[in-house]
Amino acid sequence: MAGLSYYTEEGLKKLKDELQELKTKGRADIAKQIAEARDKGDLSENAEYDAAKDAQGLLEMKIAKLGEVVANARILREGDIDTSKVSLLSKVRIKNLKVNKEVTYTLVSEEEADLKTGRISIKSPIGKGLVGKKVGEVALVKAPAGEIKFEVMEIGM
Numbered sequence: 001m002a003g004l005s006y007y008t009e010e011g012l013k014k015l016k017d018e019l020q021e022l023k024t025k026g027r028a029d030i031a032k033q034i035a036e037a038r039d040k041g042d043l044s045e046n047a048e049y050d051a052a053k054d055a056q057g058l059l060e061m062k063i064a065k066l067g068e069v070v071a072n073a074r075i076l077r078e079g080d081i082d083t084s085k086v087s088l089l090s091k092v093r094i095k096n097l098k099v100n101k102e103v104t105y106t107l108v109s110e111e112e113a114d115l116k117t118g119r120i121s122i123k124s125p126i127g128k129g130l131v132g133k134k135v136g137e138v139a140l141v142k143a144p145a146g147e148i149k150f151e152v153m154e155i156g157m
Contacts, residue, residue, distance in 0.1 A: 005069065006076040006088050011112040015073065019066045022059065030056045069111075083155050086130045088122050093154040094130065097138070102153060107131070126150070 007015070030052065037049035076089055086092050086107065093104045105120045107130065113121040121127050129141035130152065139150045 005073050005109055007073050007109050008089065008112065009075050009077075011109060012070070012073050012075055015066065015070050015111065019063065019070055022063050022066065026059050026063075030059055083157065084134060086133045086152060086155055089157070090130075091156045092130060092152060093156075094139070094150040095153055097149040097151055 033052040034049065034056065037046055037052050040046060040048065043049050083090065088107055088109070091104060091106045093102060095102045103118075105118050105126070107122045107127050108119045110121045110123055113119055113124070122131060125141050125143050126139075129139040129150065133139050133152045135152050135155055137152050139152065141148045141150060
């Protein structure tokens, strides 16, 4: 069983919408593929039928997994956030001490991460390194390129 996960309201809505799409359109598409393959004759040597049945099994596994995630999801609101230290949904301005460059990220769940919009996963190397840090503290992050030191400059929402 999956543990509790926290999402923004928008992030949880996306998950619920995706689950609904898989349950309706996804299942209908698979049923259509199975019916078309069945109409082609002998099922014992019908690769299309086997592929459609495999796809159906994968779809049902995905629906079950996503259903479990949604059932264990909780919405985290801004008022729930302690801005004295970095946590989920913190907007944190950090300075890379090696190159003396500042960047701002918002820490979100893995499913909501989008680097283009400055939303990084709390489970990413930088996210893990920053969690629990306070303004002025330095996070040592293990990255593929080696260890990087980030100083926490500001924590907000």
